[in-house]
Amino acid sequence: MRHRLIVPGAMVAASLLLAVPASAAEPSPGAPGVGDPYYPDYGNGGYDVSHYDLRLTYQPKTDELNGTATLLATAEQDLSRFNLDFALDVSEVRVDGKKARFATSGAHELRITPAEPLAKGEKATVVVRYSGTPSKVEVNGFTSWLRTEDGGVAANEPEAAWWWFPSNDHPSDKASYDVSVAVPDGTQALSNGTLQSKRSEAGWTRWNWRSRAPQATYLATLAIGRFDITTSKTDSGLPVINAYSKDLGEHAGAARASVERTAEITEWLQGYFGAYPFDAMGGYVPNTDTTYALETQTRPFYSPDDFADGSNTSVVVHEMAHQWYGDSVSLKGWKDIWINEGFAAYAQWLWSEDQGEGTARELADYAYASRPADDDFWKVKPGDPGPDNQFHSAVYDRGAMALQALREKIGDKDFFALLKGWPRQHEGGNADVGDFVAYAEKVSGEPLAELFDTWLFQPSKPPASAAGLKAKAAPEQPESWKKIHTADHPHH
Structure with a gap:
């Protein structure tokens, strides 16, 4: 696969952000990485996130994203400071309701100092308000935000979250998600899991998605544009939501003939891998200029290129197999x-x-x-x-x-x-x-x-x-x- 990867040697050395505590009894900063040898500054140390609540507004014409992210986290050490992985502009951070000091460091580090240190085992609520134009933000020379004619898509591996929400961006810290996205009427907003509700007001429609099962950050997806959406249910009652860009052109038929078989293929996979581990399924095909598919949890991303030669159920098998191998059971490193x-x-x-x-x-x-x-x-x-x-x-x-x-x-x-x-x-x-x-x-x-x-x-x-x-x-x-x-x- 012709995939852009970051070489660890090109990263900002993690040691620049580490601090040696004055004594074992005093709180110390969380590490700016989890210690993954492939990507030393991915993820962060000192805490674990259990839930992300993302409330977003997106304007497709300008690619402007505004958001408020609420993270529910637990300190795994006495913390004087901690980091989030993020690349957009931050206007305010609060920890347990109190304003926190924040600064950027390295290529994608948001360094947060709460008004009061967090004690080991303490649960904290972290609120980050932010905005930006994701397609114009580059980290180490690239962007994982896929700009389309009618919107944008977040789907990439090993990183994609930095361009749309602040996170502990490593598969070792999985969490549940609520993703709420307001877009202009006539535009659709897709994410993982189940569609909880959809409401329209004053020319905008807000889509509310929920992922209940633990989910790695790179498996969280966001797709905004003009889609044809199909809905159905499996024999066991699980919702199936598939979506296809209205601009797929000659690829549209082959894409539908493949992705619409997701429920059938998943049923077949259960014969080898056991019960399907999630409460929803589907897939989506935006009009992106990409050459890869990705196992975004419950709702894989497919490129139009996957269907250039006709229907391709094999790629659907691959991405749905990942729901067991990669999504439900994720890698440690x-x-x-x-x-x-x-x-x-x-x-x-x-x-x-x-x-x-x-x-x-x-x-x-x-x-x-x-x-x-x-x-x-x-x-x-x-x-x-x-x-x-x-x-x-x-x-x-x-x-x-x-x-x-x-x-x-x-x-x-x-x-x-x-x-x-x-x-x-x-x-x-x-x-x-x-x-x-x-x-x-x-x-x-x-x-x-x-x-x-x-x-x-x-x-x-x-x-x-x-x-x-x-x-x-x-x-x-x-x-x-x-x-x-x-x-x-x-x-x-």
């Missing part, structure tokens, strides 16, 4: 991206098999045989690919091969029990690659460290005999390959 992408890619392999377009085994054999041992593809380690290679095709394709190798090793009974058990074991939480390896060994009763090391951590092509892969010298390309292969159709 960005190096654990394989737990998201390897499994979503493997879900596409299972769908291919179901549709008679190539079995998972045939796809694994083709993926293995089509790249010679000296291909740079094999130098990328899916279990720790590095920040520049998070969305490399090896994380997806070699990551899915690793799962096929695991399936060959432990057999279908344990493998499919593992696929269902993992999301149930960690529902609503976070996990890393080591956690998955340990769980796989527990379920199968077999030592698997060597297998995972071979497929996920060695910068070389595994031997053909590894875990029973039976690759031919030149196997026939499965029919589904071109829609699945990330180099041709990138997606998260």
Whole structure:
């Protein structure tokens, strides 16, 4: 995937913001990052957010966003000061009703000093009033706000929140959300979860969305523009809301023919991954000039490009598989991206098999045989690919091969029990690659460290005999390959 990533070396050193407490008994500043080695200044230390309440007003003609964000947080240490990740202009900050001092620091740090320090375990209400033109705000040379002819979209990975709400921007701090957006009549505002209400007054319509389940900041989405919206319910009664830009042109038919099958595909995925973990589902296709899809929680974002060659249910399978692998169970750190992408890619392999377009085994054999041992593809380690290679095709394709190798090793009974058990074991939480390896060994009763090391951590092509892969010298390309292969159709 041609995805812009921030190189950690280009970031402002976290040490510039750290302070050494005078004594253990005195409150100290929260760290300006959570310590993720891929992105040292993403997220913040010293507190945990349980809920975001975002009340916004947006003018599509000018791309002007005004907002008030209310964060419910708990101090995890005695705090004299703490940071939020944010890039728009802030006019006022209050902590527990009292005005707080604030300043900006680094590329996207809002540094807040409350009138009174927070004690460890204390619950705090943080209110931030802000405004700005998101498309004109660049952080380290880029913007994650996708400006469209009729509005704007927030959908990107590993960061998107900075351009529309202040947050603790790391997947390790998940929260529930209320997102309320006022837009001019005739314009629609989409977000995650369920639509609680919609009210019009004086030429403006306010859309109120709620996400009850824990949600990572990068999975929160906002899409404003002119959409055709379809609504229905699943057989179990869950609301399904899909939306399509009125300006999709020739892509409109293929987009609808794909995304309208979301409920059906989700029902099929439940057979492999267990009960769907959220209270709503759907998808949306704005008219963006992008080449990726993203698993924004309950309502994935799709690019028109995903449907350039016709209907594409495979990409819907990928993003909906993420609702279990990536959204409900989120990574602990960005190096654990394989737990998201390897499994979503493997879900596409299972769908291919179901549709008679190539079995998972045939796809694994083709993926293995089509790249010679000296291909740079094999130098990328899916279990720790590095920040520049998070969305490399090896994380997806070699990551899915690793799962096929695991399936060959432990057999279908344990493998499919593992696929269902993992999301149930960690529902609503976070996990890393080591956690998955340990769980796989527990379920199968077999030592698997060597297998995972071979497929996920060695910068070389595994031997053909590894875990029973039976690759031919030149196997026939499965029919589904071109829609699945990330180099041709990138997606998260």
